[in-house]
Amino acid sequence: MIIQTLEKAYCPYCGEPIELLIDTSITEQEYIEDCEVCCRPMVISCIVNQGFSDEALVSVRREDD
Numbered sequence: 293m294i295i296q297t298l299e300k301a302y303c304p305y306c307g308e309p310i311e312l313l314i315d316t317s318i319t320e321q322e323y324i325e326d327c328e329v330c331c332r333p334m335v336i337s338c339i340v341n342q343g344f345s346d347e348a349l350v351s352v353r354r355e356d357d
């Protein structure tokens with residue numbers, strides 16, 4: 293079963309709102325995605341609290357932080 297949740301965040305470079313599709317079957321993940329607006333690489337880190345609600349904690353930071 294694939295469970296995904298849509299989380300909202302903001303680009304750390306240009307501040308544009310972005311939507312991230314998170315796979316909540318993975319407890320911890322970190323990946324790089326390019327901003328659709330400014331094309332700079334954002335480091336997305338996501339921790340999923342697997343429980344009755346599968347809450348995803350998403351943080352987005354600049355690659356050079």
Ligand SMILES: [Zn+2]
Nearest residue numbers: 303306327330
């Ligand atoms: Zn951007």
